[in-house]
Amino acid sequence: MMPDSWNWEEIINIILLAMLIVMAIGIVRLRNLFAVVMLASIFSLIMASVFTLLDAVDVAFTEAAVGAGISTILALGTLALIDNRREKIPDRFHFTPLLVSLATGAALLWAMEELPVVGDPSAPAQVHVGPAYIARTPEEIDVPNIVTAVLASYRGFDTLGEVTVIFTAGIGVMYLLGVMPVIGARRRRRRDGDGPL
16 A cells, blocks of 8 residues: 555656656667657657646647657658668767757856746846736636736737747748659759650
8 A cells, every 4th residue: 555645746746757767868869760769759748648647738749749740750761762771870979969968058057046046036037927817717718827918819810820930931842842753853863864855
């Protein structure tokens, strides 16, 4: 029997976090690109579940649609166009990406020192428009997550614009994936002298 002090939500969060860690290790360690794409898609679905548990349904929808949906389709489409589906093992270790990552992390940690403390009542987010949204959301929108209420209702047109941009970009990439093999075949025919110049 489990102790009474254990909370089911905490247990689920720990299980999801453990699954995320396993997926991340698998993505880094595997050389099969198809398996990496599938693990990345599963990672996005687990993150969507985490966002849902945090009552951020709008972010969960975006993660599921973009992370697990569109990104997976684009990656699989790219894998279909290449010959080698295994990651090339580098001959030597490159220090430049590691240095860039460490420098970026150090800059972010340095910038975090200037951020207000979490829950500080004098923080800019707490004294300007935030209190108005907190007071009006339960009456006007009746959604438990205020971020979801802001994105889906108060800023609905802005969210619609963002979705339109993402949709247009996805259509453009799918068009390029469909057209590029045809263009490549025409260029090969012209180069070999089999087709019209």
